Amino acid sequence: MSTGKLICNDLVKKYGKKEILHGIDLELEPDRIYGLIGRNGAGKTTLLSTLTAQSPVTSGTVTYNGLPVWENQDALDHICFSRELNPLIGWGANSLKVKDYLKAASIFFPHWDKQLAERLVQDFELETKKKICKLSKGMMSMVTIIIALASKADMTFLDEPVAGLDVIARDAFYRELLSEYTETGRTFLISTHIIEEAEDLFEETIFLNDGRILLKESTQALLERAIHISGKAEDVDAATTGLAVYHPEKLGRSKAVTVLLQEGQCIADGYDLSSQPVNLQNLMVALCGPDSQHSVPDSQQNTPDVKTGGRKGR
Amino acid sequence: MKGLSRSLRYFTLLAGEYIALSLVIATAGFLLYLLRSNGANPEAFPIMILFVLYLFLIIFSMGHYMIMTSLVIPFNCTRKSLFWGTQYMMLLIAGTICILLGTYFGLVTDVGLHGFFRLLPAIAGMFAASIGLGALLGGIILKFGRAAVIVMTVFSGILGGIFGFCCSAFSDAGIDTVFMTFFSENARWILLTGLAVLLSGGSINYIVLGKSAVTR
Numbered sequence: 001m002s003t004g005k006l007i008c009n010d011l012v013k014k015y016g017k018k019e020i021l022h023g024i025d026l027e028l029e030p031d032r033i034y035g036l037i038g039r040n041g042a043g044k045t046t047l048l049s050t051l052t053a054q055s056p057v058t059s060g061t062v063t064y065n066g067l068p069v070w071e072n073q074d075a076l077d078h079i080c081f082s083r084e085l086n087p088l089i090g091w092g093a094n095s096l097k098v099k100d101y102l103k104a105a106s107i108f109f110p111h112w113d114k115q116l117a118e119r120l121v122q123d124f125e126l127e128t129k130k131k132i133c134k135l136s137k138g139m140m141s142m143v144t145i146i147i148a149l150a151s152k153a154d155m156t157f158l159d160e161p162v163a164g165l166d167v168i169a170r171d172a173f174y175r176e177l178l179s180e181y182t183e184t185g186r187t188f189l190i191s192t193h194i195i196e197e198a199e200d201l202f203e204e205t206i207f208l209n210d211g212r213i214l215l216k217e218s219t220q221a222l223l224e225r226a227i228h229i230s231g232k233a234e235d236v237d238a239a240t241t242g243l244a245v246y247h248p249e250k251l252g253r254s255k256a257v258t259v260l261l262q263e264g265q266c267i268a269d270g271y272d273l274s275s276q277p278v279n280l281q282n283l284m285v286a287l288c289g290p291d292s293q294h295s296v297p298d299s300q301q302n303t304p305d306v307k308t309g310g311r312k313g314r
Numbered sequence: 315m316k317g318l319s320r321s322l323r324y325f326t327l328l329a330g331e332y333i334a335l336s337l338v339i340a341t342a343g344f345l346l347y348l349l350r351s352n353g354a355n356p357e358a359f360p361i362m363i364l365f366v367l368y369l370f371l372i373i374f375s376m377g378h379y380m381i382m383t384s385l386v387i388p389f390n391c392t393r394k395s396l397f398w399g400t401q402y403m404m405l406l407i408a409g410t411i412c413i414l415l416g417t418y419f420g421l422v423t424d425v426g427l428h429g430f431f432r433l434l435p436a437i438a439g440m441f442a443a444s445i446g447l448g449a450l451l452g453g454i455i456l457k458f459g460r461a462a463v464i465v466m467t468v469f470s471g472i473l474g475g476i477f478g479f480c481c482s483a484f485s486d487a488g489i490d491t492v493f494m495t496f497f498s499e500n501a502r503w504i505l506l507t508g509l510a511v512l513l514s515g516g517s518i519n520y521i522v523l524g525k526s527a528v529t530r
Contacts, residue, residue: 077390
């Protein structure tokens with residue numbers, strides 16, 4: 001089981017004058033599976049790149065087990081960020097054959113599991129003599145999955161690992177991931193847009209919105225306190241007074257909202273309302289969608305559980 | 315050091331492939347040379363081949379940084395290990411070519427090994443300059459991305475043009491002998507210039523590479 005924590009403090013990343021990540025504070029514990037969720041352009045890949053020293057930070061620090069990760073082989077030996085391969089790029093790493101790509105990985109990752117890599121190649125029926133740029137999107141995802149799993153790194157980051165994979169391959173990937181996690185206690189952080197499928201995997205979920213961490217919480221606890229409420233608009237408003245309300249939708253006299261309850265809070269009784277649990281995907285729409293305007297009572301702002309935008313002065 | 319040793323291991327493998335490629339280029343050049351000249355002049359041949367290999371090394375060194383940054387850094391190779399691994403690989407390639415050339419001189423030409431050693435500083439200087447120029451251009455590519463590909467294309471065109479022009483303009487005057495004389499008379503200066511180009515190109519590359527991000 002891995003023991004090190006990956007911690008980043010006040011991480012800022014700029015591309016030119018544009019600030020992509022705005023002072024991120026994040027702590028990744030060993031022996032967990034994290035889900036990283038956010039819209040396109042929220043900064044997920046940039047965050048993963050900077051956490052793994054593939055991209056330099058503009059300011060802030062990233063450490064693994066107390067060691068800075070930037071250009072530090074001792075820290076990097078415990079980390080693997082298997083990047084999404086871009087089918088539109090025919091040069092660089094994409095110009096290599098799959099077998100050469102895997103060979104390179106086997107040399108650089110100190111705990112590389114050759115047998116696991118070979119088995120996954122067979123399971124996924126991957127053609128290793130093909131150049132990466134000639135692979136389909138799904139096959140490229142298989143390559144990134146093989147790298148991530150066979151690297152045996154304590155902290156493994158996957159960016160859109162199931163993009164383009166068919167349902168059978170996705171199922172195989174989830175099973176492999178769980179089996180690897182159970183056997184080794186490695187930490188995985190998975191960035192994905194296929195949230196509904198993956199939510200059962202995530203022990204903790206990190207919501208990233210516009211370069212800020214909106215939420216980082218146990219998935220189960222989060223879903224337990226997220227409720228979708230609908231009914232007459234005045235009843236909904238009255239019942240949710242003082243609660244953190246997201247994503248209001250109005251249809252005639254009816255209204256629906258998503259509520260994130262804090263400890264000790266509950267929906268007021270005595271109103272004719274319909275309430276339903278919210279899954280992770282709908283919660284993301286509520287928190288990060290275009291209509292995600294929310295009202296949060298003053299008493300709850302900037303609590304540890306709900307970071308509402310954070311660092312506005314930046 | 316463990317990162318560097320992995321880097322050296324990987325680049326040794328790559329060097330083997332590129333040395334094989336250099337040999338194919340040299341053999342093809344030799345056959346073309348035999349076809350073009352009425353009767354081979356075995357003493358002049360190496361100079362022409364060397365020019366082709368210098369050009370190859372410039373382009374190869376330049377492209378190498380473009381490929382490797384997106385390949386080995388995601389595999390947790392540090393930028394320092396990538397840089398020094400690359401220099402080591404270039405040294406292996408240039409060293410092997412020099413050994414093969416020395417063997418060729420010793421076995422085939424009249425000037426023998428003595429003639430080869432007289433030329434060696436100049437040959438090494440030209441290798442150093444090629445690697446340094448490639449590193450400089452590689453650094454420009456890393457810094458400016460796609461825009462640099464235009465520079466690369468233009469640069470390749472200019473170099474190829476100059477080389478082609480020289481060869482055709484002086485072909486009657488025996489350009490190979492002219493080069494050979496120039497190389498042997500100015501060997502020391504060519505070596506020093508080559509080392510200076512390598513140092514400056516390598517330094518610029520090192521600085522750019524040290525801050526480069528993986529993009530793909």
